[in-house]
Amino acid sequence: MKVIMLQDVEKVGDKHEVIEVKDGFGRNYLLPRGLAIIGNKSNMGRLNEMIRRENAQEQKKLDVYREVANKLKGKTLRVGAKSGTSGRIFGSITQLQIRNLLQEQFGVDVERKKIILPEEAKELGTYQFTMRLHPEVVQEMDMEIVQE
Incomplete structure (x- = not known):
């Protein structure tokens, strides 16, 4: 069909x-x-x-x-996560979690399907993720995963 x-x-x-x-x-x-x-x-x-x-x-x-991309340019998103003593986080960081934190910290609403997370974000540290807001507007942003 x-x-x-x-x-x-x-x-x-x-x-x-x-x-x-x-x-x-x-x-x-x-x-x-x-x-x-x-x-x-x-x-x-x-x-x-x-x-x-x-x-x-x-x-x-x-x-x-x-406007959203300009508002987020140069800013760092802080993500709290539970982790072990080695710094490896339990579970994973999700698009929904990032969406909610963007709304909470910066007052910006981004559809979760437009957020592309890095595969290697499994430990505490700083990573970069991408937001494909529109084919013409792609914004990269830093995300700092910290101990919760």
Whole structure:
């Protein structure tokens, strides 16, 4: 079954992507939850209009994203984590945790899916993470993981 994704679904497909899925998965999971629509001729025609409309909305938000990036430029986010005596943290730092700390410390709301964390952030120390706010606005920021 060919479907057009309406939202990002992890390990399935990204928004506005046309993918082929098994009939049962499409019919019983994606379509009822509003995550995708059937990829027939009329919906394929609507796809370009949906993409154009979405891009227009994103373009309007571009100034807001630039303002957020400028507000965070040169700042360091402090992240508290429990760790052992060796400095290795228990668990991991998550996108949701970073999102909440950005809101708490700087008053900035960033979607969690736009936050890209480094793989090596497993110990106390300073690391850099990336925020892809918009294809034109990518902001790198320092994050200091400290003992909680």
